[in-house]
Amino acid sequence: MEIFGPIPSRRLGKSLGINIIPPKVCSYSCVYCQVGRTKKMCINPVEVDDKEEIKENVRQKLDLLEQRGERVDYLTFIADGEPTLASNLAEIIKSVRDFNINTAIITNSSTIDRPGVKESLKMVDWVSLKCDAYTEEVWHKINRPHGGLEPGKIKNGMIEFSRDYSGKMVTETMLVKGINDSEEELKSIASFLNEIKPDVSYISIPTRPPAEEYAVSPTPESINRAYNIFKSQGLTPELLIGYEGSGFASTGNIKEDILSITSVHPLKQEAIVALLKKADASWNEVNSLIEEGRITVVEYNGSKFYVRTIK
Numbered sequence: 001m002e003i004f005g006p007i008p009s010r011r012l013g014k015s016l017g018i019n020i021i022p023p024k025v026c027s028y029s030c031v032y033c034q035v036g037r038t039k040k041m042c043i044n045p046v047e048v049d050d051k052e053e054i055k056e057n058v059r060q061k062l063d064l065l066e067q068r069g070e071r072v073d074y075l076t077f078i079a080d081g082e083p084t085l086a087s088n089l090a091e092i093i094k095s096v097r098d099f100n101i102n103t104a105i106i107t108n109s110s111t112i113d114r115p116g117v118k119e120s121l122k123m124v125d126w127v128s129l130k131c132d133a134y135t136e137e138v139w140h141k142i143n144r145p146h147g148g149l150e151p152g153k154i155k156n157g158m159i160e161f162s163r164d165y166s167g168k169m170v171t172e173t174m175l176v177k178g179i180n181d182s183e184e185e186l187k188s189i190a191s192f193l194n195e196i197k198p199d200v201s202y203i204s205i206p207t208r209p210p211a212e213e214y215a216v217s218p219t220p221e222s223i224n225r226a227y228n229i230f231k232s233q234g235l236t237p238e239l240l241i242g243y244e245g246s247g248f249a250s251t252g253n254i255k256e257d258i259l260s261i262t263s264v265h266p267l268k269q270e271a272i273v274a275l276l277k278k279a280d281a282s283w284n285e286v287n288s289l290i291e292e293g294r295i296t297v298v299e300y301n302g303s304k305f306y307v308r309t310i311k
């Protein structure tokens, strides 16, 4: 077990991480995983530390942070493996809820069809579900799942969970060049996500060294296309592309505002024109961001979009 942070996060504010799973025990071995290939592929519940021990460790960390005057917005179950594999997940969640701090969990969704996991997740205030693929072929390519998993059960589990859950549910789709970034796959993913109606559908890209060298970020055009496909399905997409933009304009510095917004949403030309007008600034600011290589212009469906350049 490891308690770490708090980490500043656009999604969760100051998030204190709780890692309850032994290193790299997971039901997937995603090609983009930043902690390398999965050492122990597993779909059965895993024995982890006792809930009291975990609670005590969280308490000590919170006391320490309080002495330093540091705030914690979320207690987040996040692992270098899959947190829902913990055999006593429900007990652990219940015990940390005693701290009266919002809870969050980042899961790969592979166990969500299990009644025990579903009930556990329902106790958490913010749940992030992974959805990188719709078709079985792409799912195998990108997530390299344990052989005992069934994609139909996972999808049904996600649908059922979304119907019963009253907290904030988001999804995360990691885009990998040449694997899940085709128009067809993205449309299928978006249409499925529309069934579960997440509050936000995050689109991310590999920003740290991946398990497999070939798992690289798609082009800015592909990222923009994914964003627009999600949007056209009625979803609320946001980009997670390695920059922590706030998505809101108002620093008073127009260049910073454009960078901040484009790290969350691609901006149409008209939107930039409106921003510049509000700030009484000229198109030179945009040209200078392009020249500095900080934003890129791409075209989609006959419109020009300005996107944050990927590192």
Ligand code: SF4
Pocket: 026, 027, 028, 029, 030, 032, 033, 034, 035, 038, 079, 080, 081, 082, 108
């Ligand atoms: S689900 Fe998460 S921890 Fe497991 S292999 Fe994929 S990225 Fe890594």
